[in-house]
Amino acid sequence: MRTVFTTCPLCEATCGLELTVEGDRITKVRGDREDDFSKGFICPKGASLGTLDADPDRLAQPLIKRDGEFQEATWDEAFAYIDERLKDFPDRNSIAMYLGNPVVHSLAGGLYAGPLRKALGSRNVFTASTVDQMPKHVQVGHMYGSIFSIPVPDIDRTDFMLVLGADPFSSNGSLWTVPDVPGRFKDLQKRGGSFVVVDPRRSRTAAAADQHVVIRPGTDVFLLLALIHELFAQDLVDLRELAEHVTDHSVIREHVVPFSPEAVAERTGVAADTIRELARKLASADRAAVYGRIGTTTVEFGTVASWAVDTLNILTGNLDRAGGVMWPLPAHSKRGPGKGKGFGVGRWHSRVKGHPEVMGEYPAVTMVDEIETPGEGQVRALFTIGGNPALSLPNSARVNAALAGLDFMVSVDPYLNETTRHADVILPTPPPSRRDHYDIAFLNNSVRNVVKYSRAAIPLEEGRVDETDIFFRLATIFSGLGPSADLDALAAMQLAGLKQQLGVDFEPEGETREERLLDLKLRTGPYGVSLRQLLDNPHGIDLGPLTPRLPEILRTVSGRIELTPQPIMDDLPRVLRSLETPETELVLVGRRHLRTNNSWMHNVPALVKGKPLCTLLVNPGDASRLGIEDGKTAQVTSRVGKIEVLVEVTDDIAPGVVSMPHGWGHDLPGTQLSVAREHAGVNVNLLTDDLRIDPLSGTAVLNGTRVQVVPA
Structure with missing residues (x-):
């Protein structure tokens, strides 16, 4: 022991x-x-x-599908088979890659997902970002010049927080690395501060808030623009120390003139007086932060809403300020000159619908278009890396049919699940205990500058292949070096190239190629910590609270914060047209639960036991009007699909809104998820519409799906 x-x-x-x-x-x-x-x-x-x-359902050996049946294979056999089959696809754009959410939770993903994409050489790259967070990346790219420059609420020092479209008590934070969210919000209240939650549902976070503002789903953008309107109307704009770092802020006033509190009140369901009060609270607080997440990004105007969130923080002088929203400085990062090449989209466009490339990828909603549509460059092969698009993408019935029609498919995944059942080869990753861990992605969103590294708790069993080796081996196959290339020699070349680029002559330390690469990044980072120091400090190293980073964080051509990016300003007339179009239909929104994270953990008995988690929340008034009863089944229909789901009648959901969690629907044939199958639930993405996206980011509109609900 x-x-x-x-x-x-x-x-x-x-x-x-x-x-x-x-x-x-x-x-x-x-x-x-x-x-x-x-x-x-x-x-x-x-x-x-x-x-x-x-979990006994975790795969230990690769699987190859032969005559329609999966058979265990050796790793050498699996990689050789992939290498041979790829010769059937000389046009690299006929091969697509889908990277799922789990990729950012691993060291292998952080170090090698980028090189793997590059090695494939296809423009048909899709990720979970466009079913989640891409509007935020696009917005900060336009404003600050870098897609990674996402400021986070400095909750430990703030006096007031406005939270929109988020339930951090259940999600543990999103694009916001913040352990013990409930405790930190309680500490905020104990020191005399307060927080307000804007949400159509009384979530766990909303229930603990000082004020819960109920809003119509998908209308956060109108509320945010009205708050900006009121900052100008009440002469509450105060840039403080930001004035020298921003472009002319006064021009924003004319853009928000149509979005007065009275103009948006009926559409949002938020009274004009409430909007004015929120604006005053935000402006009068000594230190304040506005935070918006899924409910503000997976909607029709996700990029504009994300811009409005940061604009509120800027106009109140709370960007890059203790207690406001700030930029972390990870130990593996590099400081910059305060200027750069800026941000742009559309270096190329998708074959079928002409969607512009964003961050080197296309919207995930158009992956099916590229698979289904004949012609030169049609996608006929697919690599999925840690994702479950069969459950996570809109119009899932269409997605599953498209996956079933591929000529070749490879999945890097530990489970035979709803997506990987379509694969010809499954390459299973080791369990968490057998993997080294360093959070390359999440330290960029941390509420405090910290650094931690841990080696695998349990050695990798004989015959298993580490996740980094899986990524590296696939990259050598994509690059034409074959399945038997010398990985250590290639890693040494990679390390030597990076050393030359950084201008260092020391030899990085570490037992593995990834440890040596990480050690190099750490020792040349802003704190100069080393891998050895992290190994000697298993509880992590505290590098201190967040500190101001302007102007060095900026990568814009001007070297200033671009307050009014043209693409975002050009989308405001579309926002205004929607404001003037009444929404009368019942709409469906998602929700999170503390015991789940997408479809990952539904095969763990302790996380799915007890009261069913996959239910349709319905307001009592709507239930009475529609003839729906608590504990009975309802039929829910949208433009793309129809489902039956267990009803939960509750005052926690606003009238005119119903809610279901995502990641469920484990009743499909051909999977090996014994526990999840017993608690299958229903896939909400059988209802979400693949034709509805935020055009600036390509992000799917997963919140605010128009539905009809009747007794089953």
């Missing part, structure tokens, strides 16, 4: 965990009370890590 300290890899909070390991199994999981960042906090997902890690 031994104790191992690690970081939870199951969500963005990066909580420290204390594992009790016996032999090759995790027998106990508790929060690491010596971790200065999470201070022992743990949620049900983290507590279940041992069960998830030892």
Whole structure:
């Protein structure tokens, strides 16, 4: 029996965990009370890590589909088969890649997902970003010049927070690495501060808030623009120290003239007086932060709404300021000159619908178009890396049919699930306990500058292949080097090239190629920490609170914050037209639960036991009007599909709105998810519409789907 300290890899909070390991199994999981960042906090997902890690349904060996049936194969056989089959696709654009959410939760994904995409050489790259967060990336790209420059609320020092379209008590933060969200909000209230939640549902976060503002789904953009309107109308604009770093802010006034509180009140369901009061609270607080997430991004105007969130923080002088919203400085990052090449989209366009490239990828909603539509460049082969698009993409029935019609498909995934059942080859990644861990992505969104690294808690079994080796081997196959290339020699060349680029002559340390690469990044980073220091500090190293980073964070051509990016300003007339179009239909929104994270964890008994989590929330008034009863089944219909789902009648959801969680629907044939199948639930994306997107980012509109509901 031994104790191992690690970081939870199951969500963005990066909580420290204390594992009790016996032999090759995790027998106990508790929060690491010596971790200065999470201070022992743990949620049900983290507590279940041992069960998830030892899930008997996890694949241990590669599978190759022969005559319609999966058969176990050796790793050499699997890689050789992939290499041989790819010769049938000389046009690289006929091969697509889909990278899912789990990729950013692993060191392998952080180090090698980019090179893997590049090695494939196809323009048909799709990721989970366009079913989640792409509007935020596009907005910060336009304003600050870099897609990664997302400021986060400095919750530990703020006096007032306005939260829109987010339930961090359940999600543990999103694009916001913040362990123990409930505790931090309670501390905010204890020191005399307050927070307001804008949401059509009384979520766990809304229930704890000082004020819950109920809003019509998909209309956050109108409320945000009205708040900007009121800052100007009430002479509340105060840039403070930001004045020298921004372009002319006064021109924003004319753009928001049509969005007065009275003009948006009926459409949003938020009274004009409430909007004015919120504007005054935001402006009068000494230190304030506005935070918007899924409910503000997976909507028709996600990019404009994201711009409005940051604009409110800027116009109140709360950007890059303690207690406002700030930019973290990760230990592996590089400081910049305060200027750059700026941001743009549309270097190329998708073959079928002409969607512009954004961040080197196309909208995930158009992947099916590229598979279904004949012609030169038609996608006939697909690699999925850690994603489950069969459940996560809109109009899932169409997605599943398209996947079934591919000529060749490879999935890097530990499960035979709803997506990988369509694959010809499945390459299983090791369990979390067998992987080294460093959060390359999430440290960019951390509420405090910290750094942690942990080696695998349990050695990789004989015959298993590490996740980094899977990525590296696929890259050599894509590059034409074949399945037997010398990975160590290639890694040494990669490291030597990076050393030359950085102008260093020391030899990075580490037992593996990824450790040496990480050590190089750390030692040339802003703090000069080393891999050895992280190994000597298993609870992590606290690098201090967030500090101001203007102007060095900027990568715009002007070297200033671009307050009125032209693409966003050009989309405002579309926003105004929608404001003037009444919305009368019943609309469907998603929701999160503390025990789930997309479709990842529904095969863990402790996380799905008890009261069903996959239900349709219906307001009592709507239930009475529609003849729907609590505990009975309702039929829900949208433009693209029809489902039947268990009803839960509750005052927690606003009239005119129904709610379902995502990631369910585990009743499809050909999967090997024994627990999930017993708690199958219903796939909400059988209803979401693949034709509705935010045009600036290509992001799917997953919140605000128009539906009809009747008794089943």
